[in-house]
Structure formats: C-alpha cells, structure tokens
C-alpha cells in the first residue's frame with residue numbers, strides 16, 4: 001500500500017492544471033488534486049475476487065457463469081466517489097476525464113495480459129447521447145486504450161436506454177439490461193479484420209465502464225459479441241469503481 005501510494009499518487013499530482021479539479025483550491029504545484037482530496041480516494045489495493053474485482057469476499061462469482069471472466073476497478077464506489085461520478089457523468093465536468101483515466105491505470109494493472117487486445121466500451125443509447133452531447137464512458141475508454149496500447153473499437157449499440165444500474169435493486173438490475181445491446185456493424189467489421197490478422201487462437205476484448213455493480217451490464221454487452229465471433233474471445237473489463 002505504502003509503495004503504491006509512493007509510486008502512483010505523484011502521477012496524479014503532476015498534471016498541467018492550475019487548481020484542484022475537485023475542490024478548486026489553488027495549488028502551488030501544477031497538479032490535478034490537492035493533497036486532501038487525493039487522500040480521500042478509497043483505492044482498491046487488494047483484489048479478493050479476480051472475476052469481478054471485488055476487494056472483499058465474493059459470493060456471486062463462484063455460483064454464476066460469467067462471460068466476462070476478469071475485471072479490475074480502481075476505487076470502491078462509496079458516497080464520495082458517487083459525488084465525483086455525478087459531477088463527471090451527469091453535470092458534464094469534462095476536466096474529470098483525465099483524472100478518472102489516470103485513476104484507471106491502476107485497474108488496468110489488475111487485468112494485465114499478453115493476449116492481443118481490443119478495448120471497447122459500454123455505450124449510451126443514441127437518444128441519451130444526443131441529449132447529453134458527450135459520452136463519458138467513451139472518454140474513459142479512449143484513455144484506457146491509449147494506456148493499454150490497444151485499438152479502441154465500438155462493438156455494441158444500446159437499443160434502449162436502461163436506468164443507471166447503481167440506482168436499482170439487485171433483482172431490477174439483473175432484469176433491466178437483458179437484450180439491450182446488439183452488434184455495432186461498423187466497429188464489428190473493423191474488429192473482424194483485426195481479429196483475422198492476429199495469429200493467436202484467442203483474442204481479448206476489454207470492456208470499459210464507469211461502475212461495476214452486479215456485472216449484468218457487461219454480461220449482456222458481451223453476449224452479442226460472443227455470439228457473432230468466429231474467433232474465441234476472452235472477455236474482461238476495466239471500470240473506474242466497484
């Protein structure tokens with residue numbers, strides 16, 4: 001933990017910003033977060049369940065057949081992280097994109113692998129995208145793809161808008177996203193060309209999302225991709241919070 005803080009937190013410090021992006025406190029150094037905001041981040045340092053990235057014991061994964069077999073998250077989704085996410089996702093504070101991406105570098109380390117990889121993301125519905133004018137998850141996926149040095153392709157479309165998963169009961173979450181996703185034709189063609197060029201038997205698709213709640217959104221995103229692919233795919237995920 002101490003080693004991690006020593007190595008990682010300075011990277012959040014040295015950013016070309018004039019004040020703390022969270023509390024707007026003026027800072028002497030060119031940095032992104034003030035020391036007190038940085039100290040309040042509930043990092044996930046010990047992963048208990050490699051499948052879902054949970055830092056404590058997990059009763060769900062051993063009894064479920066997950067398509068997404070491995071997931072890593074940067075932080076625990078507590079009340080403070082919920083506030084930060086609301087600022088980013090619902091109030092459109094785009095300065096948080098690079099902060100969140102930096103935080104997610106840690107999560108990428110949880111799923112590091114040598115299999116040829118494509119990064120993709122959980123998309124918004126078209127109507128929600130038009131209403132908002134930006135796609136916050138796409139912003140995170142761009143940063144993750146750059147960090148993983150992997151191509152970023154949109155593989156699925158969201159047919160219909162589904163309520164924010166973290167706001168629903170567990171049973172409602174499991175029901176709400178079933179059948180909500182389908183292949184995104186343009187990205188899919190690019191993926192097939194890319195997969196053909198890889199000499200390995202298996203390729204890896206990493207989904208990016210903001211919060212891993214039950215894993216049902218990722219599961220239902222992966223189904224059309226798995227069903228359409230001629231090549232074996234290892235599905236994994238990177239999320240900002242868990």
Ligand SMILES: [Zn+2]
Pocket residue numbers: 020021022023024025033034035036037038
């Ligand atoms: Zn601050």
Ligand SMILES: [Zn+2]
Pocket residue numbers: 049050051052053054058059060061062
């Ligand atoms: Zn688990």
